[in-house]
Amino acid sequence: MKCNVSRQTLALATSNATKADYPHDRFSTEHEAPHLQLSAWRQRIGYFLDVPISHADQARGFRGTIDAWRSGDLAFMDCQTDPVSQARSAARISTDAMRQYVFHVLVDGAIETRTGAYPKRIATQSEPGILALDMGQPMQMTRTGCRVMAFFMPRSLLASVLPEPESIHGSVIEYRSPIARLIPAQIAELARGLTHMSESESQEAMRTCALLIGAAFGKEAGLTGNARAAVRAAAFAHVRRYIDENLHESDLSPESVLSVSQLSRPTLYRLFENEGGLAAYIRNRRLSQAAEDLRRYPHKAVVEIAYALGFNSASDFNRAFRRAYEMSPLDFRQFSL
Structure with a gap:
């Protein structure tokens, strides 16, 4: 009503x-x-x-x-x-x-x-x-x-x-x-x-x-209102910064994030529930950075960008990029130029 x-x-x-x-x-x-x-x-x-x-x-x-x-x-x-x-x-x-x-x-x-x-x-x-x-x-x-x-x-x-x-x-x-x-x-x-x-x-x-x-x-x-929420917000910000600063590190993973977060595994994973999970968040941030690199460096090979961001092969990267952005990396680069 x-x-x-x-x-x-x-x-x-x-x-x-x-x-x-x-x-x-x-x-x-x-x-x-x-x-x-x-x-x-x-x-x-x-x-x-x-x-x-x-x-x-x-x-x-x-x-x-x-x-x-x-x-x-x-x-x-x-x-x-x-x-x-x-x-x-x-x-x-x-x-x-x-x-x-x-x-x-x-x-x-x-x-x-x-x-x-x-x-x-x-x-x-x-x-x-x-x-x-x-x-x-x-x-x-x-x-x-x-x-x-x-x-x-x-x-x-x-x-x-x-x-x-x-x-x-x-x-x-x-x-x-x-x-x-x-x-x-x-x-x-x-x-x-x-x-x-x-x-x-x-x-x-x-x-x-x-x-x-x-x-x-x-x-x-749960990101405002009291001291506990402030701590949660600070922890969330710290983890996100760490991920963004290490997108090009091959060993960036949920385990590496856990080791530097000083949080318990359940607490860390709860922070990223709305993002589809911590692993999905890392992958999507890497794809977002890849999109930025495709636009910023028009002469850099797609495979070079893929490997630099931790993807195991060009085909893995192409599939993930298409699934996220509904176009190939080359089409995205062409559109954004």
Whole structure:
């Protein structure tokens, strides 16, 4: 019942949000011919997302609207769309500077999001809740006709309430914890107030709401709130740094990480449950570094990059890379140049 009330409250509040005194932008496909509507949507969000389009998709037409308010390095968007697929690929990430965090607040409809390299993390939203996305990491999203509000915020702001924010990419929380239950009313108040707030007021309201969402994710992940959580966050950060500093070491493995972590095996493995396990995290970080090396060193042989990152053969590397990024290393390099 609480979820239904939240859905109605958010929908009512956002339906009344119109133009404010600070930068506001409204986009709609309604004035386009039906066969051009989905292309117009892709052009509007194409600076950071890929939108696959088939001939059948074009023929159906597409209804999509975005109301966006921006203040400083924060943005709040209210979006309504017909069913659509959107993605942010590793190749796309390698070519742009979009590294903000986005929190998708579902008001109505359903969303399935796939994140991570391999195995994929699949998050399904069919009830009001919030999805966290790191624009520095790949994702694929399939949406039914839905209404979503999105908060865009810089990593530095999120890190002030959530240590190691990269770990929440692809996570979803519902309005169950005491902190999370504060969020629907806060968003509704923000949406209602956008019509008359000054720029400074809007920035402070967006900042407060975004930090509340970040704190809710931190509470859910056990990364904020008390001394024990602080120790856990510090240990997590230490292990992640060690892995990143040793990606090119052939003996990097769960066992080597365990030996330097000063943690028990169960504790260490629990830290990486949301990453698909410690071994998967190491492999995916190596693949991410390989993608960066492919882009940065266009004349370096693919096999040289593979061996330098601990892969046993070119074929092993090619299979792992295709599974993670859905294209070959050579295709990725060609796309990112």
